[in-house]
Amino acid sequence: MSREFIYNRILTFLKLVKGMHLMTEGFFKVQDVLENYKRAVYEKDVEKFLSMYSPELHIYDCWGNWEIKGISAWKESVVEWFDGLNDDGVLLNVDFNDLVVEENSFLAFVHGAVTFAAYQEDSGKKLRQITNRFTYGLKKVNESWVIAHEHSSLPINIETGKGIFNLK
Numbered sequence: 728m729s730r731e732f733i734y735n736r737i738l739t740f741l742k743l744v745k746g747m748h749l750m751t752e753g754f755f756k757v758q759d760v761l762e763n764y765k766r767a768v769y770e771k772d773v774e775k776f777l778s779m780y781s782p783e784l785h786i787y788d789c790w791g792n793w794e795i796k797g798i799s800a801w802k803e804s805v806v807e808w809f810d811g812l813n814d815d816g817v818l819l820n821v822d823f824n825d826l827v828v829e830e831n832s833f834l835a836f837v838h839g840a841v842t843f844a845a846y847q848e849d850s851g852k853k854l855r856q857i858t859n860r861f862t863y864g865l866k867k868v869n870e871s872w873v874i875a876h877e878h879s880s881l882p883i884n885i886e887t888g889k890g891i892f893n894l895k
Contacts, residue, residue: 753871754779757828757835760865760872765821768843771809777802781866781875789859789879789890816848824858835865835872841879859890 754760760779767776777798786795788804795801812819826839844856864876881890 753869754873755871757830757837757865757872760863760874761823761826761837765823768819768821771812771819773802773805773809776805776809779872779874781868781873784874785876787878787880789881812845817854818846818848820844820846830865833867836862837865838862 754763763775763779766772767779780798780801782798784796784798784801786801787793788795792804795804820843822842822844824840824842826837829836838861840858841861842856842858845854846852847854860880860882862876862878863874865872866875867873883889884891
């Protein structure tokens with residue numbers, strides 16, 4: 728394990744034990760949210776990841792849960808996801824493709840494709856890659872963008888009823 732990984736795990740633990748409130752950076756541009764998403768997933772940092780979501784979020788997910796409402800339920804899913812990556816010794820790179828961003832002063836709509844590429848933490852060997860579609864509905868709260876609605880999906884093969892990965 729890397730020194731940075733151990734440091735981040737200890738720091739997160741200490742903040743939770745002491746009941747400290749984790750300060751979140753403001754996301755002044757929609758792109759800031761997307762960059763935070765990529766960093767938080769790679770670092771497997773639950774608090775950083777959750778910092779870009781509204782407490783009242785509503786998610787339609789294609790991974791295990793049909794629907795998630797509220798930050799507490801989302802946190803449970805994210806912790807399970809990141810713990811699974813840790814258990815498997817996997818680093819996950821995220822790449823957004825074909826982005827369309829429409830925004831005004833208070834609301835933004837983002838959609839495109841997101842690719843998750845898994846690498847073995849020790850060797851850097853690429854293990855797998857998947858791509859799915861996503862849509863975010865963002866709102867501005869205290870001058871910072873947050874995700875209020877998220878929808879991820881896969882096209883379905885009509886004959887098998889299974890999701891189709893990596894069409895892109």
